[in-house]
Amino acid sequence: MKRPTIADIARRAGVSKGAVSYALNGQPGVSDATRRRVLAIAEEIGWNPNSAARALSGAAAHAFGLALRRPASTLGLEPFYMELISGVEAELSARSYALMLQVVADPDAEIALYRRWWGERRVDGVLVCDLRLDDPRVKVLEELGLPAVVVGGPEGVGTLANVWSDDAAAVVETVEYLVALGHRRIARVGGMPDLRHTITRVEAWDDVCRRLDLSMAISETTDYSGEQGAHATRRLLSATPRPTAILYDNDVMAIAGLAVAQEMGLTVPGDLSLVAFDDSPLCRLVHPPLTALARDIPAYGSLAARQLLEVVGDGAEQVSRQADTARLTPRGSTARPSGEDT
Amino acid sequence: MKRPTIADIARRAGVSKGAVSYALNGQPGVSDATRRRVLAIAEEIGWNPNSAARALSGAAAHAFGLALRRPASTLGLEPFYMELISGVEAELSARSYALMLQVVADPDAEIALYRRWWGERRVDGVLVCDLRLDDPRVKVLEELGLPAVVVGGPEGVGTLANVWSDDAAAVVETVEYLVALGHRRIARVGGMPDLRHTITRVEAWDDVCRRLDLSMAISETTDYSGEQGAHATRRLLSATPRPTAILYDNDVMAIAGLAVAQEMGLTVPGDLSLVAFDDSPLCRLVHPPLTALARDIPAYGSLAARQLLEVVGDGAEQVSRQADTARLTPRGSTARPSGEDT
DNA sequence: CGATCTTACTGAACCGGATAAGTAACCCGA
DNA sequence: TCGGGTTACTTATCCGGTTCAGTAAGATCG
Numbered sequence: 022m023k024r025p026t027i028a029d030i031a032r033r034a035g036v037s038k039g040a041v042s043y044a045l046n047g048q049p050g051v052s053d054a055t056r057r058r059v060l061a062i063a064e065e066i067g068w069n070p071n072s073a074a075r076a077l078s079g080a081a082a083h084a085f086g087l088a089l090r091r092p093a094s095t096l097g098l099e100p101f102y103m104e105l106i107s108g109v110e111a112e113l114s115a116r117s118y119a120l121m122l123q124v125v126a127d128p129d130a131e132i133a134l135y136r137r138w139w140g141e142r143r144v145d146g147v148l149v150c151d152l153r154l155d156d157p158r159v160k161v162l163e164e165l166g167l168p169a170v171v172v173g174g175p176e177g178v179g180t181l182a183n184v185w186s187d188d189a190a191a192v193v194e195t196v197e198y199l200v201a202l203g204h205r206r207i208a209r210v211g212g213m214p215d216l217r218h219t220i221t222r223v224e225a226w227d228d229v230c231r232r233l234d235l236s237m238a239i240s241e242t243t244d245y246s247g248e249q250g251a252h253a254t255r256r257l258l259s260a261t262p263r264p265t266a267i268l269y270d271n272d273v274m275a276i277a278g279l280a281v282a283q284e285m286g287l288t289v290p291g292d293l294s295l296v297a298f299d300d301s302p303l304c305r306l307v308h309p310p311l312t313a314l315a316r317d318i319p320a321y322g323s324l325a326a327r328q329l330l331e332v333v334g335d336g337a338e339q340v341s342r343q344a345d346t347a348r349l350t351p352r353g354s355t356a357r358p359s360g361e362d363t
Numbered sequence: 364m365k366r367p368t369i370a371d372i373a374r375r376a377g378v379s380k381g382a383v384s385y386a387l388n389g390q391p392g393v394s395d396a397t398r399r400r401v402l403a404i405a406e407e408i409g410w411n412p413n414s415a416a417r418a419l420s421g422a423a424a425h426a427f428g429l430a431l432r433r434p435a436s437t438l439g440l441e442p443f444y445m446e447l448i449s450g451v452e453a454e455l456s457a458r459s460y461a462l463m464l465q466v467v468a469d470p471d472a473e474i475a476l477y478r479r480w481w482g483e484r485r486v487d488g489v490l491v492c493d494l495r496l497d498d499p500r501v502k503v504l505e506e507l508g509l510p511a512v513v514v515g516g517p518e519g520v521g522t523l524a525n526v527w528s529d530d531a532a533a534v535v536e537t538v539e540y541l542v543a544l545g546h547r548r549i550a551r552v553g554g555m556p557d558l559r560h561t562i563t564r565v566e567a568w569d570d571v572c573r574r575l576d577l578s579m580a581i582s583e584t585t586d587y588s589g590e591q592g593a594h595a596t597r598r599l600l601s602a603t604p605r606p607t608a609i610l611y612d613n614d615v616m617a618i619a620g621l622a623v624a625q626e627m628g629l630t631v632p633g634d635l636s637l638v639a640f641d642d643s644p645l646c647r648l649v650h651p652p653l654t655a656l657a658r659d660i661p662a663y664g665s666l667a668a669r670q671l672l673e674v675v676g677d678g679a680e681q682v683s684r685q686a687d688t689a690r691l692t693p694r695g696s697t698a699r700p701s702g703e704d705t
Numbered sequence: 706c707g708a709t710c711t712t713a714c715t716g717a718a719c720c721g722g723a724t725a726a727g728t729a730a731c732c733c734g735a
Numbered sequence: 736t737c738g739g740g741t742t743a744c745t746t747a748t749c750c751g752g753t754t755c756a757g758t759a760a761g762a763t764c765g
Contacts, residue, residue, distance in 0.1 A: 049743095121463060
């Protein structure tokens, strides 16, 4: 029952601990015969290297950290994180890297967690999500020298590496598409206003709406929850005249918006067109299926993981890498506005 | 930049490493004055215990493991895991325990992962989900002596601790409710047939349907995906006569089923009543909102985490603890069947 | 006042690997 | 046949904590 160590292997093989270590790590210094014997014994008694002992001898922790600052409820609902994690995992598990996950309550707790993880040498690097304006985490990570990859940017990441996708282009494409369909009164239900990517989207939205000279272009902000999405939709649809199209910052709010529209007796897409930022299978499951700005989020996570592996590996200087821009995927929730509204 | 060790503290404080260790751990053997001095220095130079060194001296890894065997796509969609994780985290992060997450491809990979985690002393215990019939993981964990808590059961968990909820009672309650509303032809779209909890639900379903002598009681099995849920629904609704109510084994399939019904021109709940097992905010967001068997999944995760802490803590013998039974939460998707169907 | 007990430490071993330095044994060429 | 190089090891040290066995100095007490 006691877990075997290299000393056990050494005793059985009749050689020293050092020789066993060389044999197991493919280092030169032992004969092929001895190496085979050692490996066979290790296999036989089910030996695994004690990661603590390895780490103590200066090796890497072979683990990355990911702190999530969202309440439990939101976490469960939004597919984004889970998809991101599965993408990260795809990259890491192939390399036997572990992912340490922790939910934190606030920015201070997150920073304390980074200090602890790094101090305890539990992780070799971290992934940072939900970049904010003047995000204090960036400076702390730089000071600590803790390798990190920011999922977001490219602005405001300091000297940290990052991966990002061009949300501005996606917003512009969507608005142009809606306008091409004939919409002139459009609205937007956005996420939390202090998040970097929300700011990027708002700016792109304002620019393109001004450029196309739309008669109505309202932006609302929410906390990404279905409740607030529904509430914002209700407010928007109670206005006179009401918008003929709404762009949501995530799929959960778009689905909530769809339910509100149906409940208010509006037909989608006849009376109202809806577009969701981020596409999850949910968008295809509701009726009508939602037009969405699809991003391959697992791929985004994989890219971030690969980048972090690189940063940790060769201590590369800052690298900024761009993921694919969200693809506008028209489905049943968008159409030209009905005549009276045009 | 170099991370400080207790040797650094010892040098500064002018005492030995041993004294510093006693001081930092609240052990007797140092005077209050020295203890305060040591703690102040530790604080000042930003010392954190090296977890590897601690673990090497026989301490716990202060981490639990969770292996997920689902493809990336399903993981992102189903809120269950993320909610479970957030519940687990709520318990663990308060105790500075970390959660190691890894996605695995198949049962063998999962077992190999347990061996590795335990051998490398990376985790103090694991949470096991998706218990199957004759699940090979149980025996391996028992043999390894790796502390574990099965989320499921109570049958088939061997000598492992477990937490479970009474799905059979929930199924019975739901069927009785539908029958009380006047339904006599009901169907069920279930999850993967080799999962323990699916078997439990099927048996309860068969029993109660036989007892109530229903004229139609079909069970379909799926892989929990929205696609298969939609497909099963299409098949069920194409039958003559068709069922007037369907119980789904998760919310994703129920939402897919709702979309299928609407697409086939059936009104919900007029022509068809729907009930979802597991309630996520999604059920409230679609129109009509879905009647659901609500479980507090974060609480379920917390319970499992607390149990694992106990098992690890005092090496308690087998404990089986029951979580709350799913509560039937009627919403807009269930009603008495329209006259012709009764 | 000397024996004993307590307090507050020090020094060293230990955990399980990695690794540098040391050491036999053997081979090769001059 | 001897020096030099290689091979195949062994020995010892290190990583950063924990912990146990000392050990001085001071307090307590008969």
